[in-house]
Amino acid sequence: MPVLDDTHTVLRLHRRITELEAGKEIAIRDIKAVLNVQQKNELDTELATQKILNKKITAKTDEEKKALGWRTIREVRLEVLKRALALAETRELDALKAKQHNAEVRRARIYLEAFKAAIAAGKSSHTAHTWANNELTRAGLSRMDGWVDEDTIERDNAVREIEEAIKRKDITADELEQIELLKAHFEMLGKKQNG
Numbered sequence: 490m491p492v493l494d495d496t497h498t499v500l501r502l503h504r505r506i507t508e509l510e511a512g513k514e515i516a517i518r519d520i521k522a523v524l525n526v527q528q529k530n531e532l533d534t535e536l537a538t539q540k541i542l543n544k545k546i547t548a549k550t551d552e553e554k555k556a557l558g559w560r561t562i563r564e565v566r567l568e569v570l571k572r573a574l575a576l577a578e579t580r581e582l583d584a585l586k587a588k589q590h591n592a593e594v595r596r597a598r599i600y601l602e603a604f605k606a607a608i609a610a611g612k613s614s615h616t617a618h619t620w621a622n623n624e625l626t627r628a629g630l631s632r633m634d635g636w637v638d639e640d641t642i643e644r645d646n647a648v649r650e651i652e653e654a655i656k657r658k659d660i661t662a663d664e665l666e667q668i669e670l671l672k673a674h675f676e677m678l679g680k681k682q683n684g
Contacts, residue, residue, distance in 0.1 A: 495577070495584030498523065502574040509567050520566055524573055532569045539565055596630045 501523045508515055521529050539560055546559055560568075603624035607617035622632040660668070 494588060495580060496588055498577040498584075499574065499581050502570055502577055506567065506570050506574065509563055509570065515566075520570065524569070528569060528573045531572075532566065535565045535569065536562065592630075596625060596628075599624055599628050599630065600633055 505515065505520060505523055521532070524532065539562070542557070542559055546557055600621045603621035604617050607620040608614070612620065618634070622634050622636065625632050
């Protein structure tokens with residue numbers, strides 16, 4: 490299972506809140522999975538408080554129960570999740586910056602270790618530089634020299650072609666003809682401006 494970090498928290502909290510508001514039953518472990526230790530303790534404390542309150546309440550109507558502070562388990566969970574969401578949203582930018590920083594540190598570390606190893610093996614600095622960039626490519630990171638792997642470009646082009654084919658299936662022949670005419674028109678305008 491992939492490691493989840495703070496950049497995923499907001500999305501996961503939104504999902505759980507939406508499910509609770511929709512009336513779905515969610516296991517407590519799934520709710521606690523999106524909370525930190527302090528928030529889990531708050532949830533447990535509030536649920537325990539509600540259990541005690543439920544035993545002591547002698548109110549007969551819902552209005553009396555609400556006036557005494559009685560809430561359902563779902564309401565307690567929603568309140569804790571909404572507080573966690575507010576906190577996570579304030580920390581999301583910092584988490585993203587930290588993730589980017591860690592990725593850059595990893596990239597630099599891989600490059601420097603490969604460069605040093607190549608130099609230690611007696612290779613020239615140009616060859617060591619190429620070797621270090623190849624190590625970055627193997628690690629799935631962008632290269633220091635800015636070179637882009639041709640396989641990636643070919644794959645991107647193939648994906649674009651597949652997307653275009655899917656779009657064409659949904660378009661009628663008349664709509665396709667109109668799109669072709671528009672493309673030709675814009676090409677003609679571009680030639681007039683350049684010529």
